[in-house]
Amino acid sequence: MKVLLASDNRDISDFLESVRVEYSTVTEREKVIPSVISERPDVLIIEDTLPGRTDMLELLQEAAGYTRIILHVDRFENDEVTLRCVKQNCAILPRNFNFAELERMLFGNHPGVLNPVREPAQKPAANNIRSFPSRLSTRLPGRKSKHLLPNLVVVYSPVSAGKTFTAVNLAACAAQSGRSVALVDLDVSQSSCALWLNVPPGREVLAQALSDPGTPGYQLQMPSGLTVYSPAPDRPPVIDRERLANLLGSLSQRNNLVVVDTPRDLDPVLASYLFSAASKIVVVTDLDYARLIILHGKLKTLKNLIDYNRVVLVANRVTTNKKVTVSDVERAGMVKCRCVIPDVPAPVLEGIYAGKPPALFVPELKVLGDLLGDEQKCSTEISATF
Numbered sequence: 275m276k277v278l279l280a281s282d283n284r285d286i287s288d289f290l291e292s293v294r295v296e297y298s299t300v301t302e303r304e305k306v307i308p309s310v311i312s313e314r315p316d317v318l319i320i321e322d323t324l325p326g327r328t329d330m331l332e333l334l335q336e337a338a339g340y341t342r343i344i345l346h347v348d349r350f351e352n353d354e355v356t357l358r359c360v361k362q363n364c365a366i367l368p369r370n371f372n373f374a375e376l377e378r379m380l381f382g383n384h385p386g387v388l389n390p391v392r393e394p395a396q397k398p399a400a401n402n403i404r405s406f407p408s409r410l411s412t413r414l415p416g417r418k419s420k421h422l423l424p425n426l427v428v429v430y431s432p433v434s435a436g437k438t439f440t441a442v443n444l445a446a447c448a449a450q451s452g453r454s455v456a457l458v459d460l461d462v463s464q465s466s467c468a469l470w471l472n473v474p475p476g477r478e479v480l481a482q483a484l485s486d487p488g489t490p491g492y493q494l495q496m497p498s499g500l501t502v503y504s505p506a507p508d509r510p511p512v513i514d515r516e517r518l519a520n521l522l523g524s525l526s527q528r529n530n531l532v533v534v535d536t537p538r539d540l541d542p543v544l545a546s547y548l549f550s551a552a553s554k555i556v557v558v559t560d561l562d563y564a565r566l567i568i569l570h571g572k573l574k575t576l577k578n579l580i581d582y583n584r585v586v587l588v589a590n591r592v593t594t595n596k597k598v599t600v601s602d603v604e605r606a607g608m609v610k611c612r613c614v615i616p617d618v619p620a621p622v623l624e625g626i627y628a629g630k631p632p633a634l635f636v637p638e639l640k641v642l643g644d645l646l647g648d649e650q651k652c653s654t655e656i657s658a659t660f
Contacts (some may be wrong), residue, residue: 304659373564
């Protein structure tokens with residue numbers, strides 16, 4: 275199957291890679307029709323917010339003469355006339371879709387797909403769960419590190435599964451317990467830690483701290499022991515290994531704990547340093563099988579960089595698939611799952627609006643603080659939780 279992806283949605287491209295679909299991308303409306311004609315894709319996945327001057331409705335009507343179309347709707351509302359017209363030519367992928375829905379549109383007989391698939395459907399991604407290791411390895415790959423910082427915790431995930439949420443609340447729990455904590459936001463394209471913690475504009479000091487490690491971060495009032503080093507959203511800094519190592523080394527000497535929130539597309543050079551320097555690597559996933567497939571594949575590519583004896587696997591219940599169990603999460607992550615983050619949407623939204631980590635006032639989220647303790651103490655009865 276060939277797919278033309280007219281979108282910059284990283285989740286969709288990661289999903290296509292995880293199910294081994296051949297795809298190409300375009301980023302402007304004007305390039306869609308020429309690409310459809312020249313490449314003859316089996317499916318066009320297009321986002322309604324794709325930039326360009328071409329009328330979207332006319333574009334979709336013309337493209338429908340060549341291929342099947344899946345329209346990822348972000349701007350249109352269900353009652354809009356345009357969307358009702360679009361449904362005549364397209365399968366509609368809603369704003370908050372799940373990957374099982376996209377998989378059915380690509381490989382199955384979804385009611386929104388008008389034309390038959392021109393070649394046999396590939397093996398559904400759900401079946402790939404069975405290809406995960408049937409049992410957890412007792413001899414985990416890893417390597418000894420010359421750069422280990424005993425109080426450095428790196429939070430990582432190659433998928434959108436609540437990574438920043440975990441980093442912010444983990445740091446908040448540690449600060450609330452009386453520790454001095456530095457939270458470093460390396461996800462410079464998002465600057466999400468500043469949003470979560472309501473860091474005032476002009477107080478994003480990551481760029482300055484990379485140049486001068488002695489630069490003070492933004493000190494939160496609640497919890498009082500938490501200091502934030504976040505990037506300015508309009509001026510993302512360039513991060514290199516040497517300057518990052520100097521900053522984290524300085525922060526580890528001045529604080530009881532340093533928590534680093536990493537980007538999903540973590541640079542391999544920075545990944546090599548961070549994974550070798552961290553005393554704990556918190557890997558975050560959710561209960562979506564397509565994301566587990568992506569996670570499993572990414573961890574396999576990183577196996578020579580990560581000491582799996584330092585990996586802490588966390589399952590976030592923000593997305594739940596009833597067919598995915600804790601054993602699937604563990605097989606994907608190749609280690610035991612240490613805790614499950616409960617789904618508490620209302621308090622989380624309240625925390626965002628107030629600029630306060632939800633873990634400060636939601637007892638169920640205190641489990642994140644336990645990740646920093648003894649392994650026997652913080653392991654949860656996950657089989658009973660699911």
